Amino acid sequence: MTLFYVFAAIAVVASLLVIAQRNPIYSVLLLIASFGALSGLYVLLSAPFVAVIQIVVYAGAIMVLFLFVVMLLNAPHEETEADERRHVLLRSGALRFGAVLAFALAAELVWALSQGRDTGAFPGASVASVAAIGRTLFTDYAFPFEVTSILILVALVGAVVLAQRDHPLDRERP
Amino acid sequence: MAVRARGRGALTRFFAAQIVLTLFVFVMLLNSAAIMVWVERKVAALLQQRLGPYLVGPKGLLQPLADVVKLMFKEELRPKAADAFLFGLAPIISATCAFAAFAVVPFGASTTFFGLLDEPLRLQVADVNVAVLVIFAVASMSVYGIVLAGWSSNSKYSLLGGLRASAQMISYELSYGLALASVLLLGNSLSLTDIVGRQAGTWLGFIPRWLVFVQPIGFLIFMTAGVAETNRAPFDFPEAEQELVAGYHTEYSSMSFAMFFLAEYINMVTVSAVATDLFLGGWHGPFLPESFGWIWFLLKVSAILFFYVWMRWTLPRYRYDQLMQFGWKILLPLATVNLLVTAAGVLYFGL
Amino acid sequence: MPTLDHYLLLSAVLFAIGAAGVFVRRNLITILLSVEIMLNAVNLTFVAFGRALGTVDGQIIVFFVMTVAAAEAAVGLAIVIGLFRHRESLNPDSFAQLKW
Numbered sequence: 001m002t003l004f005y006v007f008a009a010i011a012v013v014a015s016l017l018v019i020a021q022r023n024p025i026y027s028v029l030l031l032i033a034s035f036g037a038l039s040g041l042y043v044l045l046s047a048p049f050v051a052v053i054q055i056v057v058y059a060g061a062i063m064v065l066f067l068f069v070v071m072l073l074n075a076p077h078e079e080t081e082a083d084e085r086r087h088v089l090l091r092s093g094a095l096r097f098g099a100v101l102a103f104a105l106a107a108e109l110v111w112a113l114s115q116g117r118d119t120g121a122f123p124g125a126s127v128a129s130v131a132a133i134g135r136t137l138f139t140d141y142a143f144p145f146e147v148t149s150i151l152i153l154v155a156l157v158g159a160v161v162l163a164q165r166d167h168p169l170d171r172e173r174p
Numbered sequence: 175m176a177v178r179a180r181g182r183g184a185l186t187r188f189f190a191a192q193i194v195l196t197l198f199v200f201v202m203l204l205n206s207a208a209i210m211v212w213v214e215r216k217v218a219a220l221l222q223q224r225l226g227p228y229l230v231g232p233k234g235l236l237q238p239l240a241d242v243v244k245l246m247f248k249e250e251l252r253p254k255a256a257d258a259f260l261f262g263l264a265p266i267i268s269a270t271c272a273f274a275a276f277a278v279v280p281f282g283a284s285t286t287f288f289g290l291l292d293e294p295l296r297l298q299v300a301d302v303n304v305a306v307l308v309i310f311a312v313a314s315m316s317v318y319g320i321v322l323a324g325w326s327s328n329s330k331y332s333l334l335g336g337l338r339a340s341a342q343m344i345s346y347e348l349s350y351g352l353a354l355a356s357v358l359l360l361g362n363s364l365s366l367t368d369i370v371g372r373q374a375g376t377w378l379g380f381i382p383r384w385l386v387f388v389q390p391i392g393f394l395i396f397m398t399a400g401v402a403e404t405n406r407a408p409f410d411f412p413e414a415e416q417e418l419v420a421g422y423h424t425e426y427s428s429m430s431f432a433m434f435f436l437a438e439y440i441n442m443v444t445v446s447a448v449a450t451d452l453f454l455g456g457w458h459g460p461f462l463p464e465s466f467g468w469i470w471f472l473l474k475v476s477a478i479l480f481f482y483v484w485m486r487w488t489l490p491r492y493r494y495d496q497l498m499q500f501g502w503k504i505l506l507p508l509a510t511v512n513l514l515v516t517a518a519g520v521l522y523f524g525l
Numbered sequence: 526m527p528t529l530d531h532y533l534l535l536s537a538v539l540f541a542i543g544a545a546g547v548f549v550r551r552n553l554i555t556i557l558l559s560v561e562i563m564l565n566a567v568n569l570t571f572v573a574f575g576r577a578l579g580t581v582d583g584q585i586i587v588f589f590v591m592t593v594a595a596a597e598a599a600v601g602l603a604i605v606i607g608l609f610r611h612r613e614s615l616n617p618d619s620f621a622q623l624k625w
Contacts, residue, residue: 068340106545
């Protein structure tokens, strides 16, 4: 139980710091810490395969991509001088409305969850073996699996095309 | 690992054994890094027909100790504009991931240490079902050490060097994973202990049942990707950049620098140990009883490490674009074809 | 022992934090990071329910969600790079006009 609270605390605190940090590099690193805590939670939920895949895919690949982009863009800060001195909720216009929306969403979610009946403890320990996952993935979910592979291909081509430096059609023609 | 309640004595002895095992593995890894420093310099010297270290201690065996003492006494520098927290964090990430990967590698059969323990203890710090995936995950995390080192040095050259090195590591991770997947198809399990267990015994009485004979190309792909992952020659362009412009660890000195090279040597040892477990039969070998299998393990790992050093001082270095081209256009399709052929073999010939 | 309610509450909190990030932050990359937080909260819900119902389907859906998140992050970052090259700013308010 304590392990759950430790991982949950790390995940929540790290996520809060992600959205509160001004420097995007620290945001990315804190998000990696949050993913690590989530991976621990997956282990507690008897899902070791998902836990490791979370580290390999999310923390090890997607976040590296984010880190590369942040480092190469080296963007300046986003807020004006006047705004930076005031608290997020007190800033003008869109930010204030956004903060209120966020609180409303949080309150709504907590209320909705408290309406449910008590579900009790989890059923007996069952470590879903990787073999079982593989079997179900390639039989019941074979079609989504193939579609996902096409999705990744589309994303690959799209990312390369979108990030190209000069569009072939923009070049000067003699 | 079930420990039946046979009284508190057995339990405390079990935990004590686990702690001793963990400390032993840690100390042995540190020693192996020191030994590798000496081996590298001596073998390099012999390959280049010169003597190498011979002054410090008999045959220069105390040279690594001298190197460590020198590094400890150097001044610890930090560029003023560097991000202090990340600058200090980067070598820690590199070193930690290097050690952590070895935690799931078994290096000997279960042993009771001549009857001291009631139950046999696996010579593996953490016995997890998904050991192979954990190694892959930790290898993915070690990229961050390099990227953060490059960024936090606050120098454009360091940043580009770090990004290039990490791009190289990520590219070769794919072939690494596909070669691993081919072995998993044959071994039918994600646990390293099970895969090693499958390699016991011999065919025809004298050819050991090692997976390298069933997966020769897979072994070559794995070793090539492993060499590229650890940034060793001939794929060590990120390190060689120091000769040309600057690498990701130029701004580091003293113990932080030492930690990066410690991480490199321990990554080498880990890749060799994993390759031994997956392809070369782990601790199985003739003439010795099972409980002394760790001797065979040591011999095999030493052989692979010798090849590492041999390759470094024999082969010329790849240029960066040649390196990336090789990784994506040659090694990755080869690894994919290898996986498909292995899958076909398992399906139709029941390997 | 943590029950299903604990995990659901945690994922609701994480989802709300991610949504707050998307609403409040004015930096394109931080907005993308907040979307990743939301996707992770959903992953946690799926795995928790999969465990509570005793099936492996929860983990398989997580597999697909992760893949889609990876694809979306890649394309999203490519778009961010393109936008940055044009306007030298990562503030979404700089792109408020329909003129390129």
